Amino acid sequence: MSGFSSSSVAGRDIVALEGVTKRFPGIVANDSVDLSIRPGEVHVLLGENGAGKSTLIGMLSGLQQPDEGRILVDGKATPITSPRHALALGIGTVFQHMMLVPTLTVAENLLLGGPWWQRPRTEELAARVAEITGTLGITVKLQAKVSELSLGEQQQVEILRAMLRNSRLLILDESTSMLTPKGIDELGALMRRLVEQGLAIVFITHKLKEAAAFGDRISVLKLGRKVGEIPPERFRALGEQEIVSEIVELMFGKQKDDPEAVERPVRTARAEAAPLLQVADLTVAPTDNAPGLSSISFDIRPGEILGIAGIDGNGQKQLAEALAGQRTSAGGSIRLEGAAIETLSVGERRRRGLRYLTDDRLGEGTVGTFPVSINFFLKQVGAAPFWRNGVEQRAEIDKRAAQLVREY
Incomplete structure (x- = not known):
């Protein structure tokens, strides 16, 4: 669990959301959301896929406008009309998918977006970068091509770019999703140094231990609504496991006015039907960057939906890839309509009717x-x-x- 600057409690919100609602055809993405973002805090935003996190960040970044409610900047109602306007207000965003140009150098990427009628001020840039990186305790190679950098180094460049634009609020959207464990720890330490300088950080993650390790305040979204918050005072009083347990209760338990607290019809399974997919003792070897699978067994019958529960990063993706044929299994069997498919290629499994929808929509899907x-x-x-x-x-x-x- 992180340390916390007590000055942030007394500090006024940099940005606040009051009753913010955003609708799209057929769905309410955000439903009357209230949120306070304060200097000196890492404000963790948690929620399952579809909870409304991306839409909320889109409005703070000027990519979308709320249909109801208002956004306050420094206590004043301020429509954030565009990404350029967000930057001018001091709101910087580091998106999940890197926005750097890989064929350009770090310096060239940092200079993008400047006035087109001026020559690039490379000496001024070098001086400011040296000042910021010295304060943050990081090293950035200005003449290196972005394609030569690790993902962690690219992320530092993204954060540096936001700092060069005088950001007061930094939004990190799933910033640890592609990092190694060492890279995650380095990002956590960097966030702490940033908030100690008075910045506000909104940190979006699916990983509950990261939320407990790096956060000062946690807000939980569920089906577009904010269903709970762990404020700094309570956060400091809890241990890591207690924080994780409370997050799980907020995300998956039933709260007052819970959007999922509705009566659902009872489904009856067709127990007499033969299994469509049978998995028995499926084993996948671990790698340096991914956990393995050990003796996974289940059956799915026609008309059934099988839910795989667990905190992100505990083998769900590896299981899906093994079923689809994208990851080699080390043992066990997979049978589709009674026929063994564990030795078949991705294309052969697809021709037999098995489909895989990846969670990496942009990189793979x-x-x-x-x-x-x-x-x-x-x-x-x-x-x-x-x-x-x-x-x-x-x-x-x-x-x-x-x-x-x-x-x-």
């Missing part, structure tokens, strides 16, 4: 530079009727894509 319509058919590239003799049939692709959108 889609190609960002392709139209949505072509992304629908990435696994069918070259196949008729969407391609003929290697030539893309755009009319067929668009027709089928439009049909899928209507159906789903």
Whole structure:
């Protein structure tokens, strides 16, 4: 559990949200959310996928506007109209997916966004970087190409860029998701040095131990609503395991006005049906960056949904990849409709009807530079009727894509 600067308790909010609501067609992404972000605090924002964290950060970053409620900056109601406006207000964001240009040097990346009519002020940049990095205790190689840096080093460059723009509030969106354990510890230490200088940090993570280790205040979102908060006074009084237990209760327990506290119809399983997927004693060897699996067994029948519960990073992704054929199993069996598939390739499993939806939407699930319509058919590239003799049939692709959108 982190230390905490008592001055932040008395400090006025840098940014506050009052009754902020954001709707999209068919969904309320944020529902009357109140949030206080104070200097000298690491404010951890927790919630499952779909809880509304990204939408909230989008509004603070000027990418989206609330439909109801208001955002206050230094106590004054202030619509954040654009990312440039957010930067001018001192709100910097380091997104989950790096926003650096890999073919440029660190210095060139830091200079991007400056006035186009001025020559790059490289000497001034070097002086400011030396001042900031010296204060933070980090080293940045200005002439190194970004592609040559580790993910942790790239993240430091992103944070440095925010500091060069005089950020008072720094938003870190899933910043540990691609880091090694050493990189995570280094980021935690860097966050502590930043808040000791009076910055406010909003730290978004799925990992509960990181929340307990690095945070000063924790807010939990669930289905768009803020369902609870652990304030600094209570945070300091709890041990790490007690903090984790309280977070779990907020995220998965039933609270007053809980958006999930509704009666649901009782489902009856078709116990007489033969299992569609059978997994027996599945084993996957661990790697340096991922846990292994040991003796995983379960059956799924037609019409069933099997939920895999657990804190992020405990093998869920490895299990999904092993089922899909993307990760080699070291033992056990996988049977689809009674036939063994553990030795089959990804493509062969797909042809038998097994599909895998990755959690890495940008890096693995889609190609960002392709139209949505072509992304629908990435696994069918070259196949008729969407391609003929290697030539893309755009009319067929668009027709089928439009049909899928209507159906789903």
